[in-house]
Amino acid sequence: MVSKQYPGRIKNHGLKLELFSEDDIREIDYATRDVLANYGVQVSDEEGLQIFKDAGCEVNFDTKMVKIPSKIINQALQTAPESFYIYGRDDEHTIPLVHKGPVFFTNFGTGIQMCDYLGDNKYHTRDSTEQDLADTAKIVDALPNLTVYSLAVSARDWAGKGAEDVHEMITSIKNTSKHFHHIDPVAENVDFYWEMLKAYYGGDEEMARNRPIMSMLVCPTSPLELSHNAAQVIIKGARYGIPVNVLSMAMAGGSSPIHLTGTLVTHNAEILSGLVLSQLANPGARVLYGSSTTTFDLRNGTAPVGSPELAVISAAVAKLGQYYGLPVFTAGM
Secondary structure, three states: OOOOOOOOOOOOOOOOOOOOOOHHHHHHHHHHHHHHHHHHHHEHHHHHHHHHHHHHHHEEOOEEEEOOOHHHHHHHHHOOOOOOEOOOOOOOHHHEOOOOOOOOOOOOOOEEEEEEEEEEEEEEEEEEEEEHHHHHHHHHHHOOOOEEEEEOOOOOOHHOOOOHHHHHHHHHHHHHOOOOEEEOOHHHHHHHHHHHHHOOOOOOHHHHHHHOOEEEEEOOEEEOOOHHHHHHHHHHHHHOOOOEEEEEEEEEEEOOOOOHHHHHHHHHHHHHHHHHHHHHHHHOOOEEEEOOOOOOOOOOOOOOOOHHHHHHHHHHHHHHHHHOOOEEEOOOO
């Protein structure tokens, strides 16, 4: 339970938009549990399948489908913490993530291009680089209303050369004193992240585990799949003590039902499956209920993150995360 008050970081109490009653949320919860227990979620990772199997879930290793009963969901919700700190390089930039707690803000990511201003309303668009990543980290570090640096752009100059995501991590934590939220983690390289976290604390594994200066965001694949990368990031994050933001990016009318309530059920099932996996891998693992779910623009083939529907969905999933007693991370206002 979070109790310590770090200086100057407790603010924005009371910012909320209530869309549903408790009865409305319970109906979505019941529908979600029906989907997970009777249809299931695809887990495209052998270790993940075995973890679910060992916990008592019905697992088909041929189709990779996992059916998760309510009992196991309830056990995971009991062990998942309702609050925890995410740490900066100093106490000033350490903040509490609390169930129904204060609201904090981060930048949006991750972009793959930069737009250089050439003057006289002329611009040049190019791939983003490691230097751009360092510059955006420094900008966010200087902005008092942003409390976490989320990976803003990719280090595309490392693409194809190996370990692009590792360079993104080390460049980010070198250029901001705020907590770093890695939006582009690669499962096979989480071990390297862990080694760098330990190195930051002079090799002290206990400090690295108790005060991680980074967290990871991972997306299920809509509809209803935990990919190999997603499953392994969740498992390794849980075991290393690195907080994991399980964030669905379902698109209503594309990868989820056109009706928003149906999309909320799909979204919820994806997040709960990731939550359960984290708690089976390490009970008490720090996890966030995340969302960048929106609609699908059928005309342009895009996922508009500035649409009114995203704001409505974000308010709805925030209510779901609160219903389950979890810290919540949502996209857009």
